[in-house]
Amino acid sequence: MGGTTMSFTNTKLALGVAAATLTMAGAFIAPQAQAAGSSAERVADAAARKTEALEAQMQQMADQMQAMQAELSRVKSSSASSTAANAKVQELDQWMASVKSTPAQASAKDNLVAVRGGWQALDHARGSTVFPTHNGAFLSNNQNNEGFYFGGAFDFNVNNDLFGLVDDTSFAIELGIEYAQYGTGANTVSSGYYVPSLNATAITDDTKATDARLRINASPKIKFMHGSKFRPWLIPVGLDINILGVPSNAVSVLNAGMNFGAGAEYDIFRGIVLGSDVRYHYSTSKLDGTPTDGFSAGGYLGFKF
Numbered sequence: 001m002g003g004t005t006m007s008f009t010n011t012k013l014a015l016g017v018a019a020a021t022l023t024m025a026g027a028f029i030a031p032q033a034q035a036a037g038s039s040a041e042r043v044a045d046a047a048a049r050k051t052e053a054l055e056a057q058m059q060q061m062a063d064q065m066q067a068m069q070a071e072l073s074r075v076k077s078s079s080a081s082s083t084a085a086n087a088k089v090q091e092l093d094q095w096m097a098s099v100k101s102t103p104a105q106a107s108a109k110d111n112l113v114a115v116r117g118g119w120q121a122l123d124h125a126r127g128s129t130v131f132p133t134h135n136g137a138f139l140s141n142n143q144n145n146e147g148f149y150f151g152g153a154f155d156f157n158v159n160n161d162l163f164g165l166v167d168d169t170s171f172a173i174e175l176g177i178e179y180a181q182y183g184t185g186a187n188t189v190s191s192g193y194y195v196p197s198l199n200a201t202a203i204t205d206d207t208k209a210t211d212a213r214l215r216i217n218a219s220p221k222i223k224f225m226h227g228s229k230f231r232p233w234l235i236p237v238g239l240d241i242n243i244l245g246v247p248s249n250a251v252s253v254l255n256a257g258m259n260f261g262a263g264a265e266y267d268i269f270r271g272i273v274l275g276s277d278v279r280y281h282y283s284t285s286k287l288d289g290t291p292t293d294g295f296s297a298g299g300y301l302g303f304k305f
Contacts, residue, residue, distance in 0.1 A: 109271050109304035110157035110170065116277070117150035118298015120180050124291040126211055127185045136248040136290030140209035142185030147211075149296060151178035160226045170223040174238070178215045184208040212245035213292070215281070217259055235261035240281055242292045250288035257283030257292060271304035 127141035153176035162169040187207045219238020225231050240257040247253050263277030278297045286292070 110160065110172075111305050112155040112157075112172075112273065112302045113152070113305065114155070114273070114275070114300040114302030115150075115152050116176075116178075116298055116300030117148065118296060119146070120149050120182075120294055120296040121146045122182065122291055122294040124293075126182070126290060135286070136288065137185065137188065138249040139187055140185040140211050140246040141188055142183050142209075142211035144183035144185075144211075145294075147180055147182035149178045149180040149215075149298065151176060151215075153177075153300070155221060155302075162222065168224070168226040170226050172221045172223060174217070174219045174221045174235070176217045176219075178217075180213045180215065182211045182213075184210050209246050214243040214245070216241040216243075219259060219261070229267040230264065231266075232264040233262070235259065235279070240283070242281075242283065244290060248288035248290040252288040252290075255283055255285075255292060257281055265300075265302065267304070273300075273302035273304060275300045275302060 122145040124135060125143050125145035126135050127137035127143040128135065153174055155172045155174050158171045158173065160170045161167055162171050185208065187209045217238055217240050219235045221233055221235050223231050223233040238259045238261070240259050242255050242257060244253045259279050259281045261277055261279035263275055265273045265275030267273050276297075276299045278295075280295050281293060283292050
């Protein structure tokens with residue numbers, strides 16, 4: 001009995017020691033395990049924070065790279081613009097140098113002033129042997145329809161492309177004046193008439209009247225082959241103003257008409273021009289019976305300016 005009690009007591013003692021041991025082991029192991037778990041979490045948190053820091057640094061580096069690329073592009077663009085500007089400046093400098101080194105050249109001369117003259121023929125003479133007062137011959141019975149003329153003209157150049165319609169074709173306005181003379185004729189007012197004198201003796205007066213006329217014209221002129229020394233030209237239709245030196249039977253001296261012309265000119269030397277022209281002058285009616293229609297042909301000497 002006593003042995004059994006002793007054995008039971010030893011057993012309880014052993015169990016108590018074991019329980020105490022387990023309790024102490026658990027008390028020791030639990031903090032260690034908890035500490036280990038806390039350390040792992042701290043490591044994970046630190047790793048996460050490092051990762052976030054690395055990502056932030058990477059993003060910052062990417063932003064910096066983009067900014068550097070943008071700045072590089074701007075610098076390249078600015079450099080290209082500067083290079084282009086420098087090239088333009090150099091080109092302008094070269095052009096200015098070439099202009100300065102090139103002798104001055106005279107500008108193109110397109111206007112013209114000319115003196116002209118030639119032969120004219122009226123369609124009908126002023127006088128008549130059958131009808132002394134025919135065709136306005138009352139004051140000058142001139143029976144000659146041919147004569148000469150001389151005068152001058154001014155060509156004002158408007159453009160060299162016919163208002164953009166035809167290249168190398170100039171449009172000009174011609175202003176001219178001509179004096180023409182066809183001969184003399186008897187003044188039928190006095191010729192063959194008796195004129196009382198102071199002593200009452202009848203005499204005859206053989207007065208002659210010169211058939212002279214003045215013509216003023218304003219005409220559009222089309223000149224071909226601009227830039228060439230040889231230049232043909234054409235007047236489609238122009239205005240004529242005819243002035244009689246000897247009045248008509250109705251004592252009129254002025255009428256209007258038209259002229260149509262063609263010709264050519266050649267620049268012989270530095271703007272000195274020789275030319276020829278033919279024209280027909282037409283009026284819709286006679287100047288109170290006096291004819292003014294006729295044909296003219298002549299030449300001219302001109303100077304460009």
